[in-house]
Amino acid sequence: MDTRKRMGVQALLWGGYVAVSLAMVSSFQPLNASFVFVMGCVGGGLWAASEGLRALALRRAWLDRSPPALLLRLALLPPLFALAVQVVLFAINWAGISLGLLHFPPNVPQGWLVLLSYTVNTTIMLWLWMAVWMGLQMLHRWRVGEVAKWQAEAAARELELQVLRAQINPHFLFNALNNLRALINEDPTRAREMLSRLSNTLRHTLQHSAKERVPLADELAVVRDYIALEQLHHEERLRVDWQVDPATAGASVPPMLLQLLVENAIKHGIARTAGGGVVDIRIGRDGGKLNIAVDNPGQWKPGSTDSTGLGLANLRERLARAGGDGAGCRIAAADGRVNVTVELNA
Structure with a gap:
């Protein structure tokens, strides 16, 4: 006064x-x-x-x-x-x-x-x-x-969004652009399709990262585009097994959540494993909870940040804010495979 x-x-x-x-x-x-x-x-x-x-x-x-x-x-x-x-x-x-x-x-x-x-x-x-x-x-x-x-x-929050907007791995962009350049002469139709997928991925990163939650369907769409571009680079070394429960229709997730998990699985699992392997993506509902599990070949030791490559502390902070009560993330490894499971309110 x-x-x-x-x-x-x-x-x-x-x-x-x-x-x-x-x-x-x-x-x-x-x-x-x-x-x-x-x-x-x-x-x-x-x-x-x-x-x-x-x-x-x-x-x-x-x-x-x-x-x-x-x-x-x-x-x-x-x-x-x-x-x-x-x-x-x-x-x-x-x-x-x-x-x-x-x-x-x-x-x-x-x-x-x-x-x-x-x-x-x-x-x-x-x-x-x-x-x-x-x-x-x-x-x-x-x-x-x-x-x-x-x-x-x-x-x-703004700083985190800036990080999210820059979350797409630069190597992924360079590889995607190089692969598209080579594909233009070999298969122009597929090159146009991949270019559209890259555009969708970047648009989703820039637009939806500003939101607290996005529809799971949108997140699945951009991850499918992302995987298609990565398969262009890794070819037969990258195989994906999708298991999405229809009951999850209408659910929402923090933006870039699934993309981060899949990117981690490819970068620190498929890319480091001779012969590649299968990335299992399982999404289901348990009452009011949404369970997302990404399983990939690789090695992980508790306390090793290099082997996870995910920034679990940042992920858990986002889940604590936007995931609802009881949201959390856990990581485990057995028999040459690494599993990251996220639970949050649907």
């Missing part, structure tokens, strides 16, 4: 307090100029005390302190400020009465006991003011923290 707006709120608050106090006094006895003057001084004193407490709390960073330290300051300082206000008012009253400038009815109480009772009343008002002000400060901090958190998450 800027200074002008804060001062406006303070004037409205303590001006209202003075007006209510004068209205209460008028129900017991007639008002005169002295009452109005003194109550105006009370309002001004409360305004000054609240501003002083606010400045002190900000300068000394009360909200950053432990709860006991904060409570101790709230217990001690508002009463001291209230006492200071009442001492000043007591002096003004005494001087005004002594000089004949202030006149009060005989039944108006005076003395040190009155000063102490007014100090208690002023302390309560300052405590209430501090409670509201500190509550608003905490709410503002929470909102700023939430905005900062969402900005950080948005920045991380």
